[in-house]
Amino acid sequence: MSSPAVDRRSAPRAKDYKSEIKPIWCPGCGHFAVLSAVTKALAHLALPKEEVAVVSGIGCSSRLPAYIDSYGFHGVHGRALPVAAGLKAARPDLTVIVAGGDGDGFSIGGNHFLHACRRNMNMTYIVMDNRVYGMTKGQASPTTSPDWGASKMTPRGTGVRRFQPAAIALAAGATFIARGFSGDPTELSRLLVEAICHPGFAFLQVLSPCQTFRPEQKHWKEQVHPFSEAATADPVEAAQLIHGDDGMSAGLIYAQELPVWQPENRVSADLATLEQEFRA
Amino acid sequence: MSSPAVDRRSAPRAKDYKSEIKPIWCPGCGHFAVLSAVTKALAHLALPKEEVAVVSGIGCSSRLPAYIDSYGFHGVHGRALPVAAGLKAARPDLTVIVAGGDGDGFSIGGNHFLHACRRNMNMTYIVMDNRVYGMTKGQASPTTSPDWGASKMTPRGTGVRRFQPAAIALAAGATFIARGFSGDPTELSRLLVEAICHPGFAFLQVLSPCQTFRPEQKHWKEQVHPFSEAATADPVEAAQLIHGDDGMSAGLIYAQELPVWQPENRVSADLATLEQEFRA
Amino acid sequence: MPPDHASQLPLRLSVAVTGSGGSGAVTTGLGYLEAAARAGLYGLMNRSAGPQIRGGESAAMLRLGTTPVACMDDYYDFLVGLDWLNIDRFTDEIPLNSGSRILADPDAGELPEALTATGAQVIEAPFREQAKTVTGGRLNMVALGTLGAASGIPRETMQAALRSVLGDKGEAVMSSSLACLALGYELGSANAPAPLPAVLEAPWNISGNEACGLGALRGGVRFVAAYPITPASEMLEWMAPRLEQLGGSLLQAEDELASVNMIIGASFGGVPALTATSGPGLSLMMEGLGLAVTSETPTTVVNVMRGGPSTGIPTKSEQADLNIALFGLHGDAPHLVLAPLDIADCVFTTEWAVRLAEHLQTVAIVLSDQSLGQSRAITPAPGLRAPPLERRRLDATPDRYHRYSLADGDVSAMSVPGQACGMYTADGLEHNEHGTPSSRAIDHLEQMEKRSRKLHAFAYGERWAEIDGDGELCLVTWGSSAGAALEAADRLRRGGTPTRVVALRLLMPLQRSALLDALAGASAIWVIEQNHGGQLFHYLVSEDALPGSARSLARPGPLPLRPGEIVTAISEA
């Protein structure tokens, strides 16, 4: 049984899960809505705050943990998933939520993404995808289109095809793949609830515009549309759906239950006994 | 035009491409046949040795470069692809071949694998997959099946589903995906010729048994079979083929021509002129 | 008691401009700096911002003068407040005293307590009122005009500078800005001082990050792979398009593990290659740098230091990465470490580093920092060029090529792919002369000695340090701290104490005997640096390059070292 413990007695509200720290985000940043959606989802599930741990890397998006009133770990760039894996291995009782950006997760953190999908530990991974490195002032990320030339570091665009988060997650073996949009926080928090309740590694890509370095993303409001198909549990079908999709659809794409990696942490011997093996 | 220059005047033989250094491999190691196949392919293409560079990481498989009479770079564990990317960016005239193991390429090197597939530089990446870390004496690799318990480091198996090299390469955007078998060096060298001639990033997984730590792989001889379908240029179809496949088929799976990332390296200004911008 | 700087340095002027998000404090600073350049003055501008990515408060801090300006002063002569929101974020960075003047807009509300408490003189400056009279007028442009007039910069110079800074902002913005500038200029003309005399002709206006980039290009770098990181990104952003024009390229890598290995690959291919990063990225590069050292592949890294440890304080300066740069590689891995002494010197030091790395077939780490990288200087065009050292290529056609030969000097000839007689496999495994992996004790010893000796035996010439003055009091320093140390020495001399400064540019290999010579006769030695542990101090001690009486004067970031605090510490010791 892997879905988090739910305590409905107190009927908490989203704002109970907000910390007192003021976000450093630019006015209009999509990440605000992700913060709201997370707190809403936590409230909906009535999770005891102290049993929630939010882990992140570095980036605007990765600032999330401090804004949530729970346990948090703001680690280094690209390494949120390993921190979360160690935490969950040691503390299966916690609800572990990992949050970060497209740079953090798909560029420097790409290897951990692959292996976290395979490992299928019971946690939720939210990637706030704005197709840019916000924190470092606007360079191309793996999800940036190849011809985006607004960064001085790649003035003619990267010339490299976009990283396909859902396709990679699927190929790597993720068991829950969804896409949300910060412009629709209600649906987003609904997806988050599903993700948190999914027994295994739940990957949720969130289209979350960067007001400052990708101002054109304000048009995402018009471009995002619901995922046209019902979610599937069949990987081949999922691959087709993902390939046929324009990357701007929101909804659950794929979910399947597969064995979760989780150590048992059950004592079966004491150390003094084990030490006997060294006696000649 | 990206296929390597071919000089057929001298009609070289495979052994001309072997260096005088004796491999450290165990007797019966699959990697011997990969070495032969590479030299055969080079001879077939009559590539001038000095215009070939073989780049690798660390592992038994990664010892390949020194055994080939060409330029070689034996780098650190997991970083062969970046070394090769830098080399190719600076020296588009060279034929760049990258070689390594399943640990080197899919575990520690996983992130570079993803991004090399996307970047689609014109090079060939050979992964000698023995589903084990040979060099460090037999631990599980990402391609090891979850229940393989012969390593003391994971005595009950890793419990983690296998990394699917072809599926990941496809999702990451590789433009040439093939699988070979060291037990069939003729077919292997044929695939290698195709891979080297492919204009873009060519990924060739080679099933290459580890005699010492996976002795049961001697049965691969009986299990490997030709890829049952014709290669496709359609990614959705490729995804289906790969998913339906048992991972033991050999042949070309997918090939498509897409833009290659390669700097132009063309001078259009001189530095003294550029320096003028700083004059107040 | 802090020294009275104003009387000692009459021809310098320190100005800070602050404002909340969008108020344009930085644009004001940039315009003012450009105007000063056109007026033939030396200058320096730092900037500072709150934690917000964009839209937060910011400050431009400038210092102008008729002699080179390499650090900020102890106190500011002028503070121009576009508004007073969040001003307390900057009070540490912008010290004021009773000699300071605050230009305060009466419409901006009451002056915060933190400012009135400084004793600074408050001068009313109705920026808003004036700006309102212009359609689309902006108060920062009024302030810019006032500042220009108050510091005696000619009106036309101000206008030209503004035009250059606004560049492509369009005609409407330009004309309203010029109108505001004019109004502000009137405001400030009342008690305008005599203008500072022009001393520079055709100076450059350049940031440290640009200067490192330029030095790299001068050194021959034609391939860069890098991963964005504050405060190094601007160096890369400056280089990217220019590399293309010069026939090279910049590859934005997936991470720093990739970037360092990419430049190793390019360098193996014969193209001088570089990466730039900051602390966290440098940490990730250490394994790759060890590979470059061992395989003897020339590689240069510019590390633009920021506050550490860990993610630390990404937007502020500190000199705390000396230890990792010197000692952060596993095994015995000799390499080069250099540090530019000021913004203009970023050009020379980076060029020299690249050329040394190429010539000595090793790794060079250049330690710039945020205070150099993200600041701009007005400086004479940097004409000093590094010696034209190049990689030793294989030009013979040997029967059997030994890449790591011991036969012919410690720097062996390096072939380049394409040379038929030069084929070899570069290796990070210990190897013999040929390059074949070896675990024999004799090969290990010989190759280690080769890699070490080639660095120690090389004659680096005079530029290992800059030495200024000669007194019994000696300030030893490195990198960006040189600016404050040099000015402190100046003040000490004016105060009657002959003072010497030794500012180290080449940190590893330490030029110990030259340093000991430079220290000869000094009886009081202070090692000055901006970190917590006294990293240079301990390093010099470890190399037995300091007399036992030498003392450490180390203070961490994020605030810049100021000449006054050095003078005070020394005077009070």
Next chain:
Amino acid sequence: MPPDHASQLPLRLSVAVTGSGGSGAVTTGLGYLEAAARAGLYGLMNRSAGPQIRGGESAAMLRLGTTPVACMDDYYDFLVGLDWLNIDRFTDEIPLNSGSRILADPDAGELPEALTATGAQVIEAPFREQAKTVTGGRLNMVALGTLGAASGIPRETMQAALRSVLGDKGEAVMSSSLACLALGYELGSANAPAPLPAVLEAPWNISGNEACGLGALRGGVRFVAAYPITPASEMLEWMAPRLEQLGGSLLQAEDELASVNMIIGASFGGVPALTATSGPGLSLMMEGLGLAVTSETPTTVVNVMRGGPSTGIPTKSEQADLNIALFGLHGDAPHLVLAPLDIADCVFTTEWAVRLAEHLQTVAIVLSDQSLGQSRAITPAPGLRAPPLERRRLDATPDRYHRYSLADGDVSAMSVPGQACGMYTADGLEHNEHGTPSSRAIDHLEQMEKRSRKLHAFAYGERWAEIDGDGELCLVTWGSSAGAALEAADRLRRGGTPTRVVALRLLMPLQRSALLDALAGASAIWVIEQNHGGQLFHYLVSEDALPGSARSLARPGPLPLRPGEIVTAISEA
């Protein structure tokens, strides 16, 4: 002139067994070591192999004695050659002289020149002839019997040891082996010496890697994440199943970036956590370790050093990662560095490191090495336990919890997820007491001082070093070099020179005043270590912890330091 070891150390015996791939040299060594243990002797066994992964030549090198054996001797008393193929690979490692005896099978072909040149006495031992008489007989078992007899180990002890070593090999192998053993025993009984007297009761037979693993478990480690690497893997392989039995787990990570961050996560969750690696992996962990330091998350790394730099010499030992362990983190990042002094001490030192990391909420790096990790010792059961230090948990229920509080000592209480009144966000950004990111100078300074002071103010007790003897001649050393240094001191004393040894276990923070006390009165100080740069020497100098006359005696790997070379270097200086 090398000292005549035999006359000085009559109760020690050095034996090497070599053979090509598959000849069973290592099994012979293991059987012999186990027999010695059962005979109540101290013992040490190293092994060596060629570059082949498997099937190559290998050697077992042993030393037995009636007092603790912490290093190999200068020369071997016996060399048993199972064959002579590739023997030249080992001649550096197995020095022989005229006092040595070579047991040579006449059927193995002519003795190689390199061996006859040593002047060693050659004794014919027809191993093959004897083995042929047994169905399935193996010559290494004959050799084992001969060795046992020749060193006076009772026949029954040899049999019991062999049974234990062959374990589950099956009855056929067991009986043919025992038959061969018996034949060999006859061969060797001719001139059998008096047996070495039994001195140990119920000793342990343990490798350094196992010992580090055990120390970690004793210290409370219940989570390990790691990536395989030579020569650390066996530590992990030993720990994996045992962690499970103890209710913990080992996670094989995708790389070292993951493993170090995984243990940080587990530790944040309240479970003491550790990783083990070697140089290249440690390089990759530096960024993560800086995060642990800054976020004050207890973390222990066992670094089993191998030959460096870069990939270096993976299967051989060297002490060249001291610099990176001390100084390899960017920024000012105070942490702990310890090194075990011998195989048994791996248990204590690792336990202590884990407990210190937990108690001080910091990073501890333990520097073991290949010569400890992959060697086995016969030793009394390691009974010494580290002080039972634990993490300071949050046990109050504060109104507002300040994770990085300065109010109540430098080690602030650390809550664990699940505690309702202890919620906080751990951060690698500089932060204030509460944990909120801050770039204020005062927060930076206060938190840096906190992180440094908590380490410097702690009372580490007596175990910072082991001090032996007291003479004016003093050998200062660290880690695995302690063995050779202690024995060199012994010899020097026997030669009439009172000699002191200070073997440092706690390297950072350096216990400077205790060290200076320990050095008081010493007039000739040598700092002994196995690397090229004299890393400990320079570190001690940098901390002003050595008199100016101290000298460095540093020699890189891969060959082990031998007592004789230390004595010679000192005597000839």
